[in-house]
Amino acid sequence: MDIVEPVTIYHYDAFSNIAGKGNPAGVVLDADQLTAEHMQCIARDVGFNETVFVCPSKIADLRLVYYTPGHEMNLCGHATIAALTCLLDEKRIVGRTAVTIETKAGVLPIHIEQGEQGEWHITMRQDEPQFVPYTGNRGQLASLIGLSEGELHPDLPIVYGSTGIWTLLVPITKRKSFGDMVPDSKAFPNYLLQNPKASIHPFCLETVDPTAFMYARHFSSPYSGTIEDAVTGTASGVMGAYYLTYMEPILMQASFHVEQGYELGREGKVSVRVQRLEEGPLEVNISGIAAFVRKWDWQR
Numbered sequence: 001m002d003i004v005e006p007v008t009i010y011h012y013d014a015f016s017n018i019a020g021k022g023n024p025a026g027v028v029l030d031a032d033q034l035t036a037e038h039m040q041c042i043a044r045d046v047g048f049n050e051t052v053f054v055c056p057s058k059i060a061d062l063r064l065v066y067y068t069p070g071h072e073m074n075l076c077g078h079a080t081i082a083a084l085t086c087l088l089d090e091k092r093i094v095g096r097t098a099v100t101i102e103t104k105a106g107v108l109p110i111h112i113e114q115g116e117q118g119e120w121h122i123t124m125r126q127d128e129p130q131f132v133p134y135t136g137n138r139g140q141l142a143s144l145i146g147l148s149e150g151e152l153h154p155d156l157p158i159v160y161g162s163t164g165i166w167t168l169l170v171p172i173t174k175r176k177s178f179g180d181m182v183p184d185s186k187a188f189p190n191y192l193l194q195n196p197k198a199s200i201h202p203f204c205l206e207t208v209d210p211t212a213f214m215y216a217r218h219f220s221s222p223y224s225g226t227i228e229d230a231v232t233g234t235a236s237g238v239m240g241a242y243y244l245t246y247m248e249p250i251l252m253q254a255s256f257h258v259e260q261g262y263e264l265g266r267e268g269k270v271s272v273r274v275q276r277l278e279e280g281p282l283e284v285n286i287s288g289i290a291a292f293v294r295k296w297d298w299q300r
Contacts, residue, residue: 006033006297009046012082012137012288014266015231016121022185022261022268022291023230024164025082026051029092031065033178036072042298043067049226052079054087058212060102062087074104075122077129077270077286084110085290105164115289117178123273126234127162128239132194134158134168140191141170145200145219146182153204158245160195163284167201167218168192169242175206175215179263183219185227197221201235203258209269213256214239217263224297230261231268237284240274244282252276 009026016022026046031039031053033061043051050066054160058062064083066073080101087093089154099110101124111123116259134141139149152158153171161169172178179223181202189196203216215241218229229235236258253275261267 006061007042007300008087008295009042009051009298010295011048011293012085012290013252013266013290014078014081015233015270016266016291017290017291019293020241021266023156023232023266024048024293025076025079025290027079027083027086028053028089029086030243031055039065040072040145041300043300044225045075049220049224049229050076052076052083054067054083057102060100060107062099063102066103068220068224068226070222070223072104073165075127075234077126077237078231078288080124081109081288082290085120085292088112088120089292093125102115103164119289121287121289123285124233126237126284126286128163129238129245129284130162131242131245134136134160135194136191139192144184144187144191145170145202146180146184147172147177151177159242159246160198161242163234163237163241165199165234166195166197167199167238168195169238170200170202172202172204174206175204178202178204178215178217181217182265183227185219185222188219197223199224199229199235201232201238203239205260207259208267209257210257210264212259213257216258216260218260228264230264230266231270232260233270233288235285236260236270236272237274237286240286241284242271242280244274244276
């Protein structure tokens with residue numbers, strides 16, 4: 001398992017332009033010589049919710065491999081934003097406004113823009129949305145995150161949703177409930193019987209920033225080796241699809257901001273755009289920026 005050469009880890013905080021806010025991700029460039037065992041070991045040692053490894057691809061411009069401290073992931077929004085920002089900062093991508101990435105969720109397009117302050121705005125397409133209605137006990141579900149059943153939204157449905165990664169979307173009536181949430185993560189698989197590896201993503205329509213539309217927290221699957229995600233790209237994309245599917249089924253498109261991370265002191269914001277295509281499915285895109293924090297060398 002030893003790696004002779006040290007591996008450089010780049011730390012970026014995604015969905016914020018301020019280091020120490022948003023969602024931290026580890027980025028490893030030139031990772032094609034690393035085995036799955038190496039990647040898992042690095043992700044476990046780094047300890048962030050996700051570390052992303054950039055590899056060559058035969059079917060896209062590059063391939064991204066995502067690991068939590070506990071297992072590999074098909075897709076990760078904040079780590080994708082971090083990886084593309086790192087590639088741009090390191091001049092590995094020059095003069096491009098679009099690239100494609102190969103992931104286990106498929107080949108996805110990335111759009112690149114540079115802001116007035118030189119910051120990189122990364123827009124990533126997500127996988128086609130899927131939903132499965134939740135059939136479990138509402139009271140037991142509320143207790144899993146430290147709430148009472150009365151704090152769940154009485155009208156909006158609880159559903160499993162995916163645009164690459166499955167999460168349980170739980171509508172909450174009031175934002176004040178979010179400060180009281182304490183997840184019993186180890187018990188998730190015993191109650192999420194339809195999808196025992198799913199995370200739980202409570203959200204509401206009351207926000208701190210008046211320019212945001214939704215507010216959320218994200219409690220990780222216990223298999224991931226982490227407890228909570230600060231600002232979650234893939235789940236924010238699913239929330240966009242949820243909005244057009246369950247809340248405004250007549251609308252053709254919607255764009256809004258999701259805010260997350262306040263309870264962890266790592267607040268950040270995800271831009272979501274979702275539209276109905278002529279052939280029927282929803283197209284979901286999320287956008288964000290990332291701040292470089294530091295880099296270091298890892299070696300075993």
